[in-house]
Amino acid sequence: MNRIPPITPVPIQTPNRSMPSLQNILVIEDDPDAAESLSDVLSVEGYNVTTTACVQEALNVLDSQAFGLILTDRRLPDGMIEDRLPEIKSGCPETPIIVVTGYSDLQAAIVAFRHGISDYVIKPIIPEDLIQTVRRIIEKQELEYQFQQEHAFAERLQSTAEAIILVLDPDGQIVHFNRFFTELTGWSQQDLIGENWFDRCIFEDDLSRLHHVHSSIIRSGGHRGITNRIRCKNGEAREIRWSNAKLDGDESESDYVLSVGIDVSDLAEVTKRAVRAERLAAIGETVAALAHESRNAIQRMQAAAEVLALDIRGNHDSEEELAVIQRAASDLSTLLESVRAFAAPIHANLESANVGEIMQRAWSDLQNKRQGRDATLTVPSDHCQHVMEVDISRMEQVFRNLFTNSLEACEDPVDIQIKCQCTDDDIRLSVIDNGPGLNQDQVTHLFEPFYTTKSTGTGLGMPICQRIIEAHGGAIHAESQPGQTVINICLPRTLPGSHDPSFGPNDA
Known part of the structure; x- marks a missing residue:
C-alpha cells in the first residue's frame, strides 16, 4: 500500500456548512500510516475525520453517526469495496463515496460507479487535488441540502398557510395548487391539474372580467385586489381576494401566473x-x-x-x-x-325539540296540499332523533316551505328523502326530492329576495328560510344535481349564548 507523502497544507477557504454532518468524513483504510496521513490532510481543512480499518467497522460507525463523505480504499481486509458498496449504500444512500486505489481497473471502476460512488482516485494521491475533490463534493452536498431545506420550508409554508397558492400557465391551465386549496374547495390534484381554471372553477358571470385580468398579468406583471367567487367541488361558492404576479420563464418555458388568495367568504x-x-x-x-x-x-x-x-x-x-x-x-x-x-325581525323563542318530530308535524300541516297526491316523506327511523334548541314554530315554517316547494315542483309520485348526520355539536340535514333539479343559475339566486322559478309566488319563501336558519346560527344552501333538488341545512345543537340570562330575541 502506497503511503501518502507529507505535504505542506494549502490554505483553502472552508465552505460555510449549514448541516453539521457535512463536515464529518469517514475514512476506511487498513494501512495505519495512510489512514493517519489522510486524517491529517482532511483535519487541517476543518473536517472531522473518523477512521476505520475495514468495512464491518465502517458499518458499525454508520449505524450511529452521519457523515458528509466516505473516503475508502478499494482493497480491504474484508473484501473489495465494489462488492461491499451495496451494504454501505443501504445504510447511507445519500452519502457520497470516493474510492482510492493503487490499481487501475476499468471494469472495477465501472462497477463502482454503477453502485453510486461519486469519484474514483488513483494513487499516488496528490493532496491538493484530493482536497479540491473533497471540497467540490461537500459543496455539492451543501447545495443539495440547502435546496432540500428551502424546498421543505416552501412545502411547509404551502401546507400550513391559510391561503390559496395557485399557479396557472398563459392559457389558464392549472399547473399547481397547495393543500389549503384542497381543504377549502374539495378539489384534489387529480381533479384539476392540467384542467382549465376558468372552465372548472370560475362562475360564468365572472369569466369575461377574469380572462381580461389573466391576460393583463401575462402582458404586464402583477395585479392585486381582485375579488371573485370560485366554485368548490360540491358546487358551493367561496369568495377569494387575490394577489397575482407573473413568473417569468426562461427561453424554453412560458410565463406563469402565481396567485395567492385569501378566503374572505365570511367577511363578504x-x-x-x-x-x-x-x-x-x-x-x-x-x-x-x-x-x-x-x-x-x-x-x-x-x-x-x-x-x-x-x-x-x-x-x-x-x-x-x-x-x-x-x-x-x-x-x-x-x-x-x-x-x-x-x-320583520326574527324573535327566536328557543325550546328543546326533536328535529324529526318537527319535520313530521310540518308534513302533517300540508295534508290539504297533499290530498289526492301520491307523495311520501321518508325520515330514517335511526336518525334525526337528537334534541336541539330551536324556535319550534319557525323551524316548522322552514320545513313547510321546503316540502311545499317539493310538492309544487315534482310530478307524482313525489318522493322526499331526509338524510341526517348528527353529532354532539350540530345536525346536518339534506332535504332531497325527485324533482327536475336546479341549474347553476337557480342555485346561485335561490336565496335572493323576490327570485322565483314559479309562475306565481313572491320569491320570499327561501329567503325567509335562510333568515330563520341563520337566526339559529346555522347555514342553508342548495346543490345543483340533475334529477333531484338537494337543500342542505346545518344547525348547531345549542345556539351560543342561549343559556346566558342576558340572551334575548335574535334579530337577524
Whole structure:
C-alpha cells in the first residue's frame, strides 16, 4: 500500500456548512500510516475525520453517526469495496463515496460507479487535488441540502398557510395548487391539474372580467385586489381576494401566473348581511306603513266585492270578472303579508325539540296540499332523533316551505328523502326530492329576495328560510344535481349564548 507523502497544507477557504454532518468524513483504510496521513490532510481543512480499518467497522460507525463523505480504499481486509458498496449504500444512500486505489481497473471502476460512488482516485494521491475533490463534493452536498431545506420550508409554508397558492400557465391551465386549496374547495390534484381554471372553477358571470385580468398579468406583471367567487367541488361558492404576479420563464418555458388568495367568504357574508339588514329595516318600515294603509283599503275592496256579488248573482260574466278582482285583492294581501314577514325581525323563542318530530308535524300541516297526491316523506327511523334548541314554530315554517316547494315542483309520485348526520355539536340535514333539479343559475339566486322559478309566488319563501336558519346560527344552501333538488341545512345543537340570562330575541 502506497503511503501518502507529507505535504505542506494549502490554505483553502472552508465552505460555510449549514448541516453539521457535512463536515464529518469517514475514512476506511487498513494501512495505519495512510489512514493517519489522510486524517491529517482532511483535519487541517476543518473536517472531522473518523477512521476505520475495514468495512464491518465502517458499518458499525454508520449505524450511529452521519457523515458528509466516505473516503475508502478499494482493497480491504474484508473484501473489495465494489462488492461491499451495496451494504454501505443501504445504510447511507445519500452519502457520497470516493474510492482510492493503487490499481487501475476499468471494469472495477465501472462497477463502482454503477453502485453510486461519486469519484474514483488513483494513487499516488496528490493532496491538493484530493482536497479540491473533497471540497467540490461537500459543496455539492451543501447545495443539495440547502435546496432540500428551502424546498421543505416552501412545502411547509404551502401546507400550513391559510391561503390559496395557485399557479396557472398563459392559457389558464392549472399547473399547481397547495393543500389549503384542497381543504377549502374539495378539489384534489387529480381533479384539476392540467384542467382549465376558468372552465372548472370560475362562475360564468365572472369569466369575461377574469380572462381580461389573466391576460393583463401575462402582458404586464402583477395585479392585486381582485375579488371573485370560485366554485368548490360540491358546487358551493367561496369568495377569494387575490394577489397575482407573473413568473417569468426562461427561453424554453412560458410565463406563469402565481396567485395567492385569501378566503374572505365570511367577511363578504357579514358585509352582505349588514347591507341586507339595513335594506330589510328600510323595507320593514315602508311595508309596515304601506300594510297599515293598504289593509283598510283591501278590506273595503273585499267587503264591496261581497256586496256586489249579491247584486250580480246569476250574471255569470260579471261573476267571473268579480272573482278576478277578489283573487287580485287576496293576492295583494298575501304579498303584503309575505313582505312584512320577510322584513320583520326574527324573535327566536328557543325550546328543546326533536328535529324529526318537527319535520313530521310540518308534513302533517300540508295534508290539504297533499290530498289526492301520491307523495311520501321518508325520515330514517335511526336518525334525526337528537334534541336541539330551536324556535319550534319557525323551524316548522322552514320545513313547510321546503316540502311545499317539493310538492309544487315534482310530478307524482313525489318522493322526499331526509338524510341526517348528527353529532354532539350540530345536525346536518339534506332535504332531497325527485324533482327536475336546479341549474347553476337557480342555485346561485335561490336565496335572493323576490327570485322565483314559479309562475306565481313572491320569491320570499327561501329567503325567509335562510333568515330563520341563520337566526339559529346555522347555514342553508342548495346543490345543483340533475334529477333531484338537494337543500342542505346545518344547525348547531345549542345556539351560543342561549343559556346566558342576558340572551334575548335574535334579530337577524
